[in-house]
Amino acid sequence: MTRVVRLKRRPEGIPDPNDFELSHEQSGVPGPGQLALEVLWLSLDPYLRGVISGRHLNHGIALGSVLPGSVVGRVLASRTSAFRAGEYVLAEAGWREHAVVDADRAQPIEFGEVPARYALSVLGMPGLTAWAGITQIAKVGTGDVVLVSAASGAVGSVAGQLAKRLGARVVGIAGGAEKCRFLSEVLAFDAVVDYHMPSFEQVLAEALPNGLSVYFDNVGGRVLQAALNNLQLNARIVLCGLIDQYNQSARPPGPNLAPVIAARASMHGLVVYDWSAKRPAFLSELLPLVRAGQVTIREDIAYDLSAAPEHFCRLMQGQNFGKSLVQLRA
Amino acid sequence: MTRVVRLKRRPEGIPDPNDFELSHEQSGVPGPGQLALEVLWLSLDPYLRGVISGRHLNHGIALGSVLPGSVVGRVLASRTSAFRAGEYVLAEAGWREHAVVDADRAQPIEFGEVPARYALSVLGMPGLTAWAGITQIAKVGTGDVVLVSAASGAVGSVAGQLAKRLGARVVGIAGGAEKCRFLSEVLAFDAVVDYHMPSFEQVLAEALPNGLSVYFDNVGGRVLQAALNNLQLNARIVLCGLIDQYNQSARPPGPNLAPVIAARASMHGLVVYDWSAKRPAFLSELLPLVRAGQVTIREDIAYDLSAAPEHFCRLMQGQNFGKSLVQLRA
Numbered sequence: 016m017t018r019v020v021r022l023k024r025r026p027e028g029i030p031d032p033n034d035f036e037l038s039h040e041q042s043g044v045p046g047p048g049q050l051a052l053e054v055l056w057l058s059l060d061p062y063l064r065g066v067i068s069g070r071h072l073n074h075g076i077a078l079g080s081v082l083p084g085s086v087v088g089r090v091l092a093s094r095t096s097a098f099r100a101g102e103y104v105l106a107e108a109g110w111r112e113h114a115v116v117d118a119d120r121a122q123p124i125e126f127g128e129v130p131a132r133y134a135l136s137v138l139g140m141p142g143l144t145a146w147a148g149i150t151q152i153a154k155v156g157t158g159d160v161v162l163v164s165a166a167s168g169a170v171g172s173v174a175g176q177l178a179k180r181l182g183a184r185v186v187g188i189a190g191g192a193e194k195c196r197f198l199s200e201v202l203a204f205d206a207v208v209d210y211h212m213p214s215f216e217q218v219l220a221e222a223l224p225n226g227l228s229v230y231f232d233n234v235g236g237r238v239l240q241a242a243l244n245n246l247q248l249n250a251r252i253v254l255c256g257l258i259d260q261y262n263q264s265a266r267p268p269g270p271n272l273a274p275v276i277a278a279r280a281s282m283h284g285l286v287v288y289d290w291s292a293k294r295p296a297f298l299s300e301l302l303p304l305v306r307a308g309q310v311t312i313r314e315d316i317a318y319d320l321s322a323a324p325e326h327f328c329r330l331m332q333g334q335n336f337g338k339s340l341v342q343l344r345a
Numbered sequence: 346m347t348r349v350v351r352l353k354r355r356p357e358g359i360p361d362p363n364d365f366e367l368s369h370e371q372s373g374v375p376g377p378g379q380l381a382l383e384v385l386w387l388s389l390d391p392y393l394r395g396v397i398s399g400r401h402l403n404h405g406i407a408l409g410s411v412l413p414g415s416v417v418g419r420v421l422a423s424r425t426s427a428f429r430a431g432e433y434v435l436a437e438a439g440w441r442e443h444a445v446v447d448a449d450r451a452q453p454i455e456f457g458e459v460p461a462r463y464a465l466s467v468l469g470m471p472g473l474t475a476w477a478g479i480t481q482i483a484k485v486g487t488g489d490v491v492l493v494s495a496a497s498g499a500v501g502s503v504a505g506q507l508a509k510r511l512g513a514r515v516v517g518i519a520g521g522a523e524k525c526r527f528l529s530e531v532l533a534f535d536a537v538v539d540y541h542m543p544s545f546e547q548v549l550a551e552a553l554p555n556g557l558s559v560y561f562d563n564v565g566g567r568v569l570q571a572a573l574n575n576l577q578l579n580a581r582i583v584l585c586g587l588i589d590q591y592n593q594s595a596r597p598p599g600p601n602l603a604p605v606i607a608a609r610a611s612m613h614g615l616v617v618y619d620w621s622a623k624r625p626a627f628l629s630e631l632l633p634l635v636r637a638g639q640v641t642i643r644e645d646i647a648y649d650l651s652a653a654p655e656h657f658c659r660l661m662q663g664q665n666f667g668k669s670l671v672q673l674r675a
Contacts, residue, residue, distance in 0.1 A: 072607050235602065239602075254602055254605055254606050255606070256606075257602065257603055257606070260601075260603070266601040266603060267601060268598030268599060268600070268601060269598060269599045269600050269601045269602045270598070270599050270602075271590075271596040271597060271598060271599045272565065272569075272584055272587065272599045272600075272612075272614075273587055273590070273596060275584055275612065275614045276584050276585070276586075276587065276614040276615065276616065277402050277614065277616070278614060279613075279614045279615070279616050279619060280613075280614050281611055281612065281613045281614070282602075282605065282611065282612040283609075283610075283611045283612075284602075284605045284606035284607065284608060284609045284610050284611070285606065285609070286606065286607070286609050289609060
C-alpha cells in the first residue's frame with residue numbers, strides 16, 4: 016500500500032486543504048518498459064490551480080483523481096535497460112509516495128553533485144520558463160531595464176538572476192519585506208518594490224526613472240497594469256503567468272492597452288511546453304552556473320505527503336517563499 | 346481673411362459640434378522657405394480625439410487653438426525653389442481654408458492621374474498604417490486568417506485588401522448592414538461580422554472556425570476581447586487603435602490576457618509615425634495597385650469647412666462610412 020492525495024472537491028476561490036484528501040492505494044507493479052519509483056520530491060506549481068478547475072490550457076482532472084505534479088523519484092525497479100534501480104529520474108507521477116511510470120516519459124537526472132531536486136526548479140520547468148522568456152523571447156542584453164514580478168518565486172528569481180548576468184538593471188516585485196530583502200541582499204537585484212505597499216504604483220515608478228525595457232510578468236492584474244504604465248519605447252513584455260486570477264472563477268478584465276500602443280511595445284505569451292526541445296541548451300548553460308553558485312534558488316519545503324495540500328494552499332495565497340516543494344523521503 | 350475652426354471647449358464623452366467654433370483670421374504671408382496654401386481637402390482622423398483631450402501620445406492642444414489635421418493644398422505662393430504655385434502638397438495645416446507652412450514640412454504629391462486627396466487615405470497615413478501592420482509587423486502570407494476591426498474605415502479597409510492580396514482569408518468586423526455589405530460585395534472579404542448584433546461573439550466564432558492567425562485591431566474594448574477568444578497558436582495581434590475608449594475620460598480596463606498566453610500569441614503596438622522612413626517602399630507598392638483599381642478606398646466626404654465639426658463628431662460615433670474627409674474647394 017502507498018499514500019496518494021486526491022481532489023475531493025473543486026475549490027471556489029482560494030483552495031482550502033479540505034479540498035484534498037489523503038488516501039491509500041495499492042502500489043503498482045511495473046510492466047515492460049516501465050519503472051517503479053519511490054518519490055522523493057514533489058513539485059507544487061501555480062499552473063495546477065487551473066488544472067483543478069479544468070482551465071489550464073483546457074486541461075482538467077476529474078473529481079477523485081490523484082493530483083498531477085512533477086516529482087523527483089528513485090528507481091526501485093526497472094523493466095527497461097534505459098534505467099537502473101537507484102537512479103534519479105524526473106517524472107509526472109503526481110501526488111503519491113510510489114509510482115509506476117513509463118520509462119520513455121521519465122527523464123534521467125544527471126547533475127553530478129548538484130541536488131537532484133533542482134530538476135523541479137532552477138534546472139527544471141521553472142528555470143526553463145525563465146530562460147526562455149529572458150534569453151529567447153525578450154533577448155535581454157546590456158542596457159536593458161528588466162522588471163520581474165513574483166520575483167522571489169521559482170520562475171521570477173531565475174529570470175532576474177539571468178537578466179542580471181546578461182548586463183541588465185533588474186527590478187523585482189514581491190510581496191512583503193522578507194521577500195524584498197532576499198531579492199536585494201541575496202540576489203543583488205538593483206531595486207525591489209513591495210506590491211503590498213499602498214504606494215506601490217508610485218514606488219514602482221520611482222524605481223524605474225527611465226521606464227522598463229523588459230517586463231517578465233508572472234501575475235497579471237494591477238501589477239501588470241502598473242508595469243505597462245512605465246514602458247520604454249519598444250519594450251518587450253513576456254506574459255508568463257496570471258497568478259492574480261488563478262483563484263477567480265470568472266476571467267477578470269485585463270490592463271488598458273493604450274500604453275502598449277504608445278510605447279510600440281510587444282507582448283508575448285510564454286508557455287514552457289513549447290521550449291522543451293531547447294532543454295539541452297538551457298541545461299548546458301544553467302548547470303555550470305548553479306554548480307558554481309552563480310545562480311541560486313530559494314526553496315520552501317514541506318515534509319511528508321500529508322503536508323502537500325496545505326503547502327499548495329499557501330502557494331496559492333503567495334505565502335510561499337521560493338520554490339514550493341514537498342519532501343517525501345530524506 | 347480666411348476661415349478656421351478652433352477648439353471652443355474640451356468634449357466630455359462623445360464630442361459635440363458646439364465644442365468647436367468657426368472663426369475668421371487674417372491670412373498669413375509666407376516668409377522665406379514657406380508656402381501659402383489654398384486648402385482643398387481636410388482629413389479627419391480618430392487620433393484627433395486624443396489630441397483634443399491632451400491624451401494622444403501625451404500631445405494636446407490648448408483651448409482656442411485651431412484644430413490640427415492633415416490637408417491636401419494647392420500652392421498659391423512659394424518662397425522656395427522646391428515648390429511652384431499650382432502644385433499639390435500634403436501638409437499639417439489644420440482646420441483652415443488657407444495656410445502658411447514651412448516648405449520642408451510639406452510633401453509633394455505626385456500621383457499622376459490618381460486623385461491628390463488619396464494622400465490623406467489609401468496613399469497616406471491610414472494606408473501606411475495598414476501596410477506597416479499587415480506587411481511589416483504581422484507579415485501576412487498565404488494560409489493566414491486575418492481579422493480586421495473597423496474594417497470599412499480608412500485603415501481597416503486597406504489592411505483587409507492588402508491581406509487578401511497576400512493570400513490570406515480575411516474576415517472583417519464593421520457596424521451595420523451597409524458597411525458589412527460593402528466589405529463582402531465590394532472588397533470581397535471572405536466573411537463579415539456586424540458588431541452591432543447581439544450575437545456578435547457567437548457569429549464571430551462561427552466566421553473563424555479555425556481561429557485567427559492575425560488580428561488587426563483598430564477598436565479595443567469588447568471587440569478585442571472577442572478576437573482574443575479566437576486565437577490560433579502563435580497568432581499575431583497588431584494593436585493599432587482604441588476607438589472604443591477615445592470618448593472616455595478614464596482609461597477602461599482591457600481584455601483578459603489568458604488567451605494570449607494559452608495561444609503563445611504576440612501583441613504589437615503600432616504607431617504610424619515610426620514607419621515614415623518606409624513611406625517610399627509603401628508608395629511604390631500601393632500607387633500601382635490604386636491606379637489599377639486593385640486597392641480601393643471608400644470616402645465619406647462633407648463639403649465646406651463649416652461642416653468639419655459635425656463630420657468629425659459623426660466619425661467619433663462610428664457613423665462615418667469610409668475615410669472621413671472635408672472638401673473645402675472643388
